[in-house]
Amino acid sequence: MATVAIRNCKFIPALTEGTDLVEGDLLFRDGNIAEIAACGADFGTVDQEIDAHGMTAMPGLIDAHLHLSSTRDLIAEQCFVDDSMRPLEALEFAQVMLGFGYTTVRDCGEDKVFSVVSVRNAINRGMFAGPRILTCGLTLCPTEAGCTPDKDFGFLTPYNVDGSDSMRYFARRNFAKGVDFLKLYGSGSMMASGSNPGVPIMDDDEIAEAVKIAKQKGSYCAIHSHGGDAIYQAVSLGVATVEHASFIDDRSLDILANKDDHGIVPTLAITADLVEHTDPNTDYGRQVIAKVTKLIEKIKAHLGHAYERGDVMIGWGTDVTIGSYRREPGAEFRIRKEVYGWDNLEILKQATINSAKLCRIADETGSIKVGKCADVILVDGNPVEDLSIMYAGGAKHVFRAGVQYK
Ligand SMILES: [Zn+2]
Structure with a gap:
């Protein structure tokens, strides 16, 4: 029975359930959070103890x-990974x-060898340390500029999915390979050459088919979607995460x-990254930088409105x-705070409990609560008061299922 006591730590009340304490001790037992108690609690003999004052x-x-298994960097095409290395690259990234x-x-x-499924299974089997991984397998993407197997990010779309019959096959094939959810490609792309991110690229029957298959499997669909019409099409048909x-x-x-x-899963770090780190000396780089730069303010206005509503x-x-x-x-912390001006606590919730709910794992993780998995990090200071603690990679200590990784 492995036990760990974390002593004298502060709690973030909005992310700590079932207690009114703002500081105290935590006990992890056999991978789960077993107790949240006042400082100095008598936990008996424990295997490991950390003073988190x-x-x-x-x-x-x-x-x-x-x-996890796509590219090492955006800067050069050489960063694209060889198929035989993908599982190892994915493990390293994880x-x-x-x-x-x-x-x-x-x-x-x-990728087409389902490296991430393998890495997830290996971690779950205890072969390697790593995070909890959820994967969608292959992106279900129709024929679209830049998303064909021989172009740009085509290694992520080795097969194009056109028509509801094709969707049925590839969605079932993904589940047969052991994926956790489905990911559709519902609008053009920022990164794919010749693709317009504003417009829909899937038909209703294709999306509806994927939603149906996901539901049969007790799962859900996520969709890559930028444009307003494409997003409306997807959520009208029951897609869960945009x-x-x-x-x-x-x-x-x-x-x-x-x-x-x-709900929605904004990805702001990539937008900044594309502008700052794509190589401007290539045709590809110039095209991507121009496309993204033109759209940055517009994206901020739309996502800012979603945030201000407060109900999504x-x-x-x-x-x-x-x-x-x-x-x-x-x-991602820096941009949501400094560029978008969002509230510190809201940002911390987005990175924890909100995402746990959207990923449908909130009964296992996303908050500190007795009975949940002991996926817990310790950060210096108080990130609700000073979010910049998180900018440089805030975690001083990391516990995954009650085992210290860092
Ligand atoms: Zn992506």
Whole structure:
């Protein structure tokens, strides 16, 4: 029976359930949070004890939109990964994320050998340390400029899905490979050459088919979607999470409002990353930088409106590579705070409990609560008062299922 006592830590009340304490001791037993008690609690003999005086205990972070096995960086095409290396690259990225305090990551589109499924299974089997991983397998993407197997990010779309019969096959195939949810590609892309992010690229029958298959499997659909019409089409048909959601408007926000497991997953770090780190000396780089720069203010206005309404679940995504995470682990925190001006506590909720609800794992993680998994991080100081603690990768200590990783 493995036990860990965390002594004298501060709590964030909005992220700590079932207690009024603002500081105290935590006991982890066999991977779960067993007790939340006043400082100096008698836990009997424990296997490990940490004095966390001056630190805040938070639920582990959740990145609900990244790609573990795709590229090492955006800067050069050489960063695209060879197929044989993908599982190892994905494992490395997953472990880097855990070190930054992300105890859960949701992969929103992997490769044709299903590396992320393998890495998830290996971690779950105890072969390697790593975060909880949720993966959608292959992105279900129709034929679209830049998204064909031979172009740009085509390694993420080795098969195009056109028509509801094709959708039925590839959706079932993903589930047969062991995925956790489905990811559709509902609008054009910022990164794919020749693709217009504003317009829908899927038909109703294709989306409806995917939603139906996901429901049969007790799961849900996420969708890559930037344009307002494309987003409205998707949420009208029952898609649960809108990835990026760049130009979302009230038609869609009204449908998503007041639902715990439906909402949006903005990915702001990638927008900054594309502008700052794509190579401007290539045709590809010039095109992407021009496309994104033109849209940045418009995205901010639409997502700002979604935030101001206060009735739509906003989750946490980044969409960036391992290279970007290493350059600036807390870019998403910095941008949501400094560029968007959002409230510190709201940002911390987006990165934890909101994303747990959207990923449908809130009964396991997303807050500190007796009975939940001991996915807990300790950060210096109090991030509700000073969010910049999170900018450089805030986690000083990381526990995944009660086992210390950092
Ligand atoms: Zn993505």
